[in-house]
Amino acid sequence: MRRRSLFAAAATTFGTTAFAAGCGSPPKPTTASSKGGAERGRITYGVWDVYQMPAMEKAAREFERTRPGVSVDVQLTPNATYWTKLRTACSGGSAPDVFWMNGPNFGLYADNGQLLPLETEGPEAILDPADFPPDLAKLYRWKGTQYGAPKDFDTVALWFNKELFDRAGVDHPDDSWTWQDLITSAQRLTDRRRGVYGVGAPVRAQENYYNSIPQAGGWVLSKDRTESGYADPQTLDGLQLWIDMIHRYRASPTLQQLTDTDATQMFQAGKLAMTYECSYNAAVFWADPALRGKVDVAPLPRGKRRASVIHGLANVVYARTPHPKLARDFVRFLSSRRGALLQAKGTAIPARNGTQQPWVDSMPKFDLKVHLDAVDYAVPYPISTNTAAWSHKELQLLSRAWSGDESLADVSRSLTKAMNQLLAQEGKA
């Protein structure tokens, strides 16, 4: 793939054992570069979002300008293959020096010593966690060590189609809305003759039930990441909302319909009056001129309490990078105010406090402030070491309750058991 990979692969054979032994303690940078002489060289930056490519390229060029003799190569791998490729590259010692990380995958990489720690204090500090929303900085902390510098974040809010609301004579959603308002309005907005439904109730974690569960006072994963919360009756209340929306209130398309055409697509086609969406979809709606004037956004309706799940990406440094210092300097730059502002007009909200206004201003017809306000009542995204394993089970089993094939009580039992088993396996490893 790259010239370095051959060399790195050879080095790996000798390095792995030593590295595996030193997993827990942060490995010291091995470069001989003195403090005065700035390091030169070429580093690679792995990303997956084609829409954010221009902003990432701009940041890379900006960094190169401040560091003569340094070049940054931004490498795009589509999301579908990003993780498979990255895991293989990490095993082979040829992963990019700096790359994007997300919550569900972070635990696996941090726990297996694939990432370099990032200093948060002292003169060499890469980032100050206080500069970022607390739940976001905490997401990339593993066993007391910071491994990721938050890059951007997304919160969830209620997107709605003004035209459908006005036609049905229903008041637009606002700050005061509760679940009850959501239910009654969704019912009034449903017009089966035209194939229009009040709200979408797909089996989506981040957009849907990771919000309604904490709103109902429930939880997905215990704080020590060893226990599933799917046996808690309050957690089930958070799930029941969506199941009822389909089967009891009949205000959402069925899961079968949402399998054929996903909720976001239905919303874009004017067949859904309301949908829970992540902030990154704002840019998608904005890009569609037919939709731009028709839709807007409101805070999530509250249940027992207010809540919106927060998730975001981070920049991380590969543990076996040949340029640990340079890579960390690049991450420091990306996390700086200037680095954050460079991507502010892109699709994602920059993570650094005080750099979000340009994102809000870039789509003036949308009330995007609600996505920022959500940070105040945000709940962290639930992750453990091998999040992928149980989140797969979660989706698979919950969809049985959504489709009505099994009762929620039965699903809750089997999901709790399966999830606790997988979590126990993590503990052993």
Added chain:
Amino acid sequence: MSVDVEATAAAKPASPPPSEGAARSASSQRALRKRERRFLHRDKWWGYALIAPAGLGLAVFYLWPVLQTLYFSFTEWGPFGGTSWIGLENYRTMLHDPEVWQSLGNSLIYTVLVLLGIPVSMVLAVLLNLKGMRGTGFYRTLYFLPVVTMPAAVAVVWRWLYNGDVGILNQALDAIGVDGTYWVSDPGVVRFAVAAVGVWMTVGYNMILLLAGLQGIPQDYYEAASLDGAGRVRQFFSVTLPLLSPTLFFTTVLSVIQSLQVFDLIYMILGANTSVGVTNPAYSEGQTIVMLFFQKSFYDNQRAYGAAIVCVLFVLIMALTALQFRLQKRWVHYD
């Protein structure tokens, strides 16, 4: 392949080589044989040298990974490498994993359903082989087109055709007063829906093979049969079918192997590559064994378990193919 070659060879009348031996003296014959042997001996090494590149590629990119996969199926494999030997543990887990049994069953059902496409291909091949049929080239191309189309593209198109609310299939059914269903998310029909696409995709390939087999049957047999007073139907069952049996055997063996390995087509028709993912309510009824392998290996970070799954699939395919070769003695005629 060899089956096919045998079939055509059998169809040709064998003629004995002309004998020239009598004209030659015994000594010159001995010298010739010696030279021949030496030449053949040298030739052998040339042969090996010439197949070395292909053989090496096969060994490095095929045999070695196969052996490695077999080895890994007896290990526990960390997400970033690092294996430890656990013996038969993965296989023991499989025995108690309902998902393995269900997806294995799904794959077998799919295979049986796709095999039903062979009679269809047979009928098409016979029709296209009829004398005086017009536009055979056009129809041949038409039926063969799906074969040369990417399964991914086929899957995307069929996903739209099958869409419950806006799909053209349900609109057509609506027009004749029939209520359609959600074809790819109804657990009761999903297997038939994907198998229909599977048949549609393979019918052209089987048809071309069978057509070649049909054209290898000498016309004399039909003439003889009609002289004996055999009608069209009798000719089909007494002449065409037995003489076509080697080709039929070949297509069944290939269909079984390919159907058991099906992945991308069904993966994408179910929408597993989209945000829908595994939340399709018919996912467990549609998931094939290779899809499960993919899920376990590349999403759940259980690559060694995935290796065990494909090893079982490999053995299953071997066993089914061996069984077919054993059974062929009962119904395949080579002369």
